[in-house]
Amino acid sequence: MSNQQGKVQKMSAHDLTELLFAQEELFILDVRNQEDYQDWRIEGHRVDSINVPYFELIDGVEAVVGKLPASQKILVVCAKEGSSIFVAEQLADAGLHDVYYLEGGMKQWSEHLAPVKVGDLRDGGEIYQFVRIGKGCLSYMIVSGQEAAVVDSVRMTDVYEAFAKERGLSIKHTIDTHLHADHISGGRKLAESTGATYWLPEKDAEEVVFAYKKLEEGKSIQVGSTSISILPIYSPGHTIGSTSLIVDDTYFLTGDILFVASIGRPDLAGKAQDWVGDLRDTLYNRYQELSKDLLVLPAHFGSYVELGTNGVVSARLGDLYRNNPGLNIADEGDFRRTVTEELPPQPNAYQEIRQVNMGRLKPDEEEQREMETGPNRCAVHDK
Amino acid sequence: MADVVVDTKGLACPMPIVKAKKALDTLQPGQTMEVLSTDKGSLHDFTAWVKQSKNELVSHELENGVYKFLVKKL
Known part of the structure; x- marks a missing residue:
């Protein structure tokens, strides 16, 4: 032009x-x-x-x-x-x-990714949030020594590779907290190109056609020589395998289970009624047992109001228990209705995107772009 | 047979609709225009444009990567 x-x-x-x-x-x-x-x-x-x-x-x-x-x-x-x-x-x-x-x-x-630093790790490492601002997707890079782990990578994997290269880091792990339905995961592609290990929860991987390592509760993943640990916690509800990660006892990567202004929807794999109980249990029991000082870092945001200083999307777990509408529905029946009946439209092409993330569909770049058009819509309150 | 044929093959948005609109402006109500386009977004845009301009999209087809729109001026 x-x-x-x-x-x-x-x-x-x-x-x-x-x-x-x-x-x-x-x-x-x-x-x-x-x-x-x-x-x-x-x-x-x-x-x-x-x-x-x-x-x-x-x-x-x-x-x-x-x-x-x-x-x-x-x-x-x-x-x-x-x-x-x-x-x-x-x-x-x-x-x-x-x-x-x-x-x-x-x-x-829709494809732009902006890396922003969330904070430091105790042993000198750092954690970065990659804000895909146009679509509302958040992914993470955990850095320790000369090693890095990438969590919930989007398909623009060159951005993580360039970021790591600039800092002399080698990407050792790529982790998906769940099988995504709103965007095409870059986890496997990034692992293949960097020689990293690709981790995925087994219960979300029943239909996948590729090899992966099981992301399991309690089995921690080490990054760097100083042993920053990533501790998985089984937290089903958005999908049956959804697993959250506690990084360095401080940062809480909640995937699509808990967002800053909302909670995850249980219907994108077609099993809302089955999974609503799991979602309730995760949010109202399992997460309740954790330290309220954990810094929640979700895999999405629904609106610009969730963008904080410098663009970082985060919140203290304790604050979310006070302010997040999804964590304040006392009645189980009301909760069930909110997360199964009053939902926004589903994300564009979500069924096909799940197939791509299982390795069962292989669209070209242009088709992938087309599938990902529009907002993520993974939260129950995204209207 | 359309009263006018507008070939916009190879042109990107906004040119297919710019050219189509200019051609449509020369037609009388009841006359038809055929537009050829290779722009992938053109189906979406033609549908919206014809509706907004209160004309009629009589038919559309896709053959070998070429969209063919038949628009009737109302």
């Missing part, structure tokens, strides 16, 4: 992420179809957005100029980027100054 149009500037997914993490002001003109906008869009603490499909702006942008703030940064967004450049150039011609388009559109936005 032409960049010689000096008046319009491009904003990369990286720059947009920084802007959202810093909670800066932004006005978004989303020129995709109404349906796409309603299904999934960019949001932030100080982001305003309106939706006018690009095909309503072919003969001119007069109709929309009046709705745009004159003194604010304006970002035009579309699916890939072509239409947003088309509209942004017209806005610049109409006299607006601070006009940007989103480079690569929502397609690239």
